[in-house]
Each structure stands twice: as C-alpha cells, then as structure tokens.
Amino acid sequence: DTAVSQTPKYLVTQMGNDKSIKCEQNLGHDTMYWYKQDSKKFLKIMFSYNNKELIINETVPNRFSPKSPDKAHLNLHINSLELGDSAVYFCASSQPGSQVLDTQYFGPGTRLTVL
C-alpha cells in the first residue's frame, strides 16, 4: 500500500563508487522528484520529472543522473561518489493540474553514507 517507496533505505559505500537509488510510486502521478536533505536539514530539490521529461535540474553535479524507465519510476544514479554526497535522499511525486491542491507525496528516504 506504500504510495512512494524507495530502495535501499540505507546505503553505505566507498568514495569513487557508482550507486543507484530506486523510487517507485503507485499513485498514478505524472511528476516525480528527487530531494537531498543536507547536514543542515534543508530539503533541496535536485530533479523534477514530468512524463519522463526533465523540468527542473537545480545546480546538481552531472555525476547525478535521474533515470525514468516509466511514469511510475524515477531512479537516481550517482557516479564517482564523494564524501559530500552523504545525505538523506527523498523521492516524491505529485499530480500537477489536479482540481485539489496538488501536494507532493514523499518516500521514506534513503540515507547514503560515503566513506
């Protein structure tokens, strides 16, 4: 029944490795997002995808790449991991243009630790 799910929940890896975080939503939403919660606890948007089209890409290093195989999935690939990538990453989805205020629904987060 989980609306937005992420795997893995925890990810510990070495500097320089390449890793992926998966996100799936079963809400039928058209738009999905990736956020990074940094050490100061700010939630910052990284990417926004609508119908498999990138619509927001904040100043994120190109080592980060979102991949959307279909409308229900938006995976986050990270190449050449760095210490500063350690954070909690949240996936979210929303349905823009709906009659009610279209809030974003968040996944539980993935805590990434780069050693």
Next chain:
Amino acid sequence: DQQVRQNSPSLSVQEGRISILNCDYTNSMFDYFLWYKKYPAEGPTFLISISSIKDKNEDGRFTVFLNKSAKHLSLHIVPSQPGDSAVYFCAASYTYNNNDMRFGAGTRLTVKP
C-alpha cells in the same frame, strides 16, 4: 541562499497548550505555502497549505496564518497532542502546482504529556 527560513530548530510545549511554529521567506514571488510533518525514518507528509490570496486556513486543530507584508507564516496547533511531536517543514512555491518548492530547515516540535 535560503529563501525559506525556520529560525527555531526546536520547540517544546505542554500537552493541551498551543504550539506556534514560525516561518519566514524572502521572495515575494512565492504565492503558495505548505506545511509538512515528518516523523523519524519517514518522509515528510503534507499537513496544510495556504495560497497568497488568503491570510488564514484552518483544518481541525491546525491553522496556518499568512502575513504577506511581513513575508511570514505560522502554524498553530491547538490543542497540542503528544502525537504531534515531529519535525515540521515550511515550504513555499511560485506556482499552484508546486513543482518547485523551497523548504525551510524544519522545526522539531516536542509535545510533553
């Protein structure tokens, strides 16, 4: 450049009393504001929102007040309950469909029995 600020990292109140969480923003172009609630090991969940054409929105025990001239909003919880203990994030958006939300750093609310 944090456009949405929650200057109080934590707040502690007694059960039954009012909790007031504050949020300030710098960009006058924001026209839609939201509060999210987050429990440990979970993602944020939507709580209540307000558009810039209103100055108050109420939903049960939760009321959000918006003062556009002061670029300030607040969330009031009355009466506070222990289950309200969580981190509360304020967010602001330029557009109705909030594709580009900016979040504050959150305020940890603790409601003591």
